[in-house]
Amino acid sequence: MMLYVVIIYLWAALLLYLLLGGADFGAGIIELFTTEDNKARTRRISYQAIGPVWEANHMWLIIAIVILFVGFPGIYATMSVHLHIPLVIMLLGIIARGTAFAFRNYDAVTDNFQKVYNKIFVYSSFITPLFLGIIAGSAVSGRIDPHANTFLSAYVFSWLNWFSVSIGLFTASLCGFIAAIFLIGEAKHDEIERKRYVRKAVQMNVAAVISGGLVFVSAISDGIPLVQWVFGNAVGITAVSAATISLIILWYLIYNGRSKSLRLLAGFQITMILLTTTYKHYPNIVILKNGGYLSLLENKGTDKTIEALALALLIGSVFILPALVYLIYSFQKKGNKQAV
């Protein structure tokens, strides 16, 4: 019973990181693909929107990782060993991004250094979700080989393959898409601004469709049963249809100048996408080369540990959720005109 509480929290932490952290990465990705003179404006808007919640958005990753190493240590250990390299690259991305964000917003002097922070910020905003996706893709790609005996097969080909890279690109495009939708809402009183973000949303949506297609193509050529995971069961089909319908509604609303409910719809889509991709191979979150897998139900800590972990999570949420909701609410409602 408590095990399911823990698993739900793990899934929810991943989803929230993808949504909230994702919007945050996406803002950087949009800045990366914006013309020079619009960069400053995007920077300002995204800073106003993100500043207050920015530390909190990244806590979901910590929660997920703690759940993994306390509750499912075998899975954490296997991933840490075989995905060492992409994990390190992702960490470098997190370091670069986090510090560049702080430096560019709190540096007391404005000069050419700002350009350096901005460069670091936008590139790491792209690299971090790219590798996050690569790591997630590699976990289920069936390339992790515990018995590999060469460096390349044990530590490199476990993640460097078309399927994982396509998932990485798909993740990055989704982040860009969420951010664009989010920014459309922020810019609702400024028609020109709004149009710019609508254009960005179109581009990111196209990128997501292309990279999503790439995921399927590479899955087929790599012999990964993705089609069957997604379409081979009622939940998958329902979720995919729901996501498609909500996408159509979303675009209808955008072109009719509406800003309400956009975020909810985009969030709903991401939820559906995560649901389809995780539902069918649940509870196996790591699939190995020899056909074996690491299941959440089998590779767990002892009952006492799981119980304690579940309690800690439940009690924690009593404090965290209301405070977080109030934080988001107060800065959304009152706007964020001035910072420190």
Next chain:
Amino acid sequence: MDDFIAARSQMALSLGFHIIFSCIGMVMPFFMAIAHFYWLKTKDPVYKNITKAWSKGVAIFFATGAVSGTVLSFELGLLWPSFMKHAGPIFGMPFSLEGTAFFIEAIALGFFLYGWERFNPWFHWVTGVVVGISGIVSGILVVAANSWMNSPSGFDFVNGQYLNIDPMKAMFNAAWFQQALHMSIAAFAATGFAVAGVHAMMIIRKKNVKFHYMAFRIAIVFGAVTAILQPFSGDISAKNVAKRQPAKLAAMEAHFKTEKFSPLIIGGIPDTLTKQVNYAIKIPGMLSFMTYEDFNAEVKGLDQIPKENQPPVAITHYAFQVMVGLGVLMMGIAVLYFIALLKMKKWFSKVWFLKLFAWATPIGFIAVEAGWTVTEVGRQPWIIQGVMRTADAVTPMPGINYSFYLFTAVYLSLSVMVVFMLYRQIKMVPKLYNKDVY
């Protein structure tokens, strides 16, 4: 470089880096809360400026602390997968509670940094205090996890199996209280001295004297009170170490021979071949007295510990000497401060007095690093005292030395950036805040 050494060095580097930011993240919110409180009470704008100036610095430190902490939670697995595989479910309790503490801290920080003129001033003030309290709680929890490595409990180790796991017992192990107390006091002492030192430097240069003087006064009170408490807490820690890790105590003291009426060895160069400590000051019977409150008690020496279970003596001994030496020095400076406060008000405008604090800026942090070296190196060759060897825990992946070079470069450049940022912050104080005061 050997992979094992590289992994240890990378862990030491990452933790040594993180601890500086986390100490500041724990303590600065309290300094700000005091300045903020005076601002709300007296409406003296200098206090508001101090609060705002500090909060910008803290935002930078926070971001760096948060990313380096995120790196650590992955590094535990990247470098020590077999350790985490077995230890995760046992010592994970404090980590899972810590998640909540971090989260509250991050939320409260959002309110505090962006909440000026937006919320009820006292609500805003409280959010700042919440940042500090949850910071302290996270510090205590993570140190509880570390103390479990020194004093493993909450499980039975039978034939290489970890049975009857009890995460609560593991969290409240025999070392957690002493370590958490000593660490929390250390964070206040180190940060207090560092902040006071920087402001003292600015007073000497006659820059915005009123601003820096008021800031100095707030920081040094915390630093001085805790610097006086710290040696007492250290004494409690040492007695605790003697009970749970006699090998560590012996290495700290370079105490080679088991004997009654053991001398306290101060300084000196330990020679592991001749089992002598050259050029040291020896106070007869003092070690027996300090550890067991009895001059005649027998203190276990390194000769009672099999060679393969002995920690490196020289590093542990030197690090311990550095920590204790600096601790006594800080206590002395703190006493001078109280004399000045109560009897010698004029000292505060004397350059020698301010210079003393300016020179003392880094010593608290040096003591912190030295103290952790004692704790961690003194535990070797064990990653879990008496249960798992560090060498058995390391990742099988080759080439960790490259990862170590990479992280060294990253942390070095980050340190340079943070110092540069602070320098610009301080340099801008007159420009940013002059208008309303002075």
